[in-house]
Amino acid sequence: MRRWFFWMAMFLFAALLSAAPRADQIRTRVADGFDEPVGKPDADGYYKSRGFLSYHPGEDWNGLGGGGSDLGAPVYAIGHGYVTFARDARMGWGNVVLIRHVYMENGTLNTVDSMYAHLDRILVREGQQVTRGQQVGTIGTNRGMYVAHLHFEIRKNLYIGINRSAFPRDLVNYFKPSVFISSHRKLPGGGRSAMIVINTYNTGTITSAPTDESSMRKSPNAKPSPMKSPAAPRKDFRVNRFEDLGL
Ligand SMILES: [Zn+2]
Numbered sequence: 001m002r003r004w005f006f007w008m009a010m011f012l013f014a015a016l017l018s019a020a021p022r023a024d025q026i027r028t029r030v031a032d033g034f035d036e037p038v039g040k041p042d043a044d045g046y047y048k049s050r051g052f053l054s055y056h057p058g059e060d061w062n063g064l065g066g067g068g069s070d071l072g073a074p075v076y077a078i079g080h081g082y083v084t085f086a087r088d089a090r091m092g093w094g095n096v097v098l099i100r101h102v103y104m105e106n107g108t109l110n111t112v113d114s115m116y117a118h119l120d121r122i123l124v125r126e127g128q129q130v131t132r133g134q135q136v137g138t139i140g141t142n143r144g145m146y147v148a149h150l151h152f153e154i155r156k157n158l159y160i161g162i163n164r165s166a167f168p169r170d171l172v173n174y175f176k177p178s179v180f181i182s183s184h185r186k187l188p189g190g191g192r193s194a195m196i197v198i199n200t201y202n203t204g205t206i207t208s209a210p211t212d213e214s215s216m217r218k219s220p221n222a223k224p225s226p227m228k229s230p231a232a233p234r235k236d237f238r239v240n241r242f243e244d245l246g247l
Pocket of ligand 1: 050150
């Protein structure tokens with residue numbers, strides 16, 4: 001009888017262990033929809049200066065005021081989620097925030113990462129739960145490397161992190177951000193939570209700086225842009241000495 005009890009207790013203990021969340025999973029709120037990362041919720045006052053291209057798997061957002069008029073402007077989480085990265089990644093990235101979102105579509109839970117790069121300031125920390133529309137940072141220049149703008153991506157592949165050169169820049173790994181957002185504005189599952197995997201980035205092997213921003217780089221002799229320059233043509237977006245990085 002005692003032996004039976006012992007094995008029963010062991011079975012229950014093992015069952016409890018296997019049912020417990022793994023250390024590399026965490027619970028987060030299911031996104032009830034997604035908004036644009038600037039001028040929330042519809043990017044009011046902003047325009048896309050560069051879209052999703054074969055070498056540029058994201059979108060660049062600028063204020064309608066042009067030049068550096070959007071420096072320091074707020075950047076928002078596009079939906080509920082969990083901050084998986086919030087650091088200065090240096091090189092071509094600068095300050096980067098990555099947020100992992102889980103959302104319900106056609107009865108299935110899917111997970112994506114949103115990326116906010118070249119931030120002037122980071123206002124969240126890794127491991128933080130954020131809500132839709134919460135400010136996560138401000139628009140920056142990556143130490144003067146670019147005219148102020150937000151570089152924004154949405155990834156299907158949860159392993160990219162800041163190691164973008166290790167993955168094809170295609171629609172297998174990425175969504176076109178504006179297409180994704182406009183088709184996922186309102187989603188079911190609000191108020192629920194779900195498990196997501198975490199610790200999926202290889203932050204120890206950054207193989208190269210992103211080289212897709214050449215025409216956004218400031219000329220070495222560029223004068224500060226007037227605060228109210230017209231949105232187009234934007235003379236401050238000229239190609240310069242960084243062009244030979246291999247685009
Ligand atoms: Zn960009």
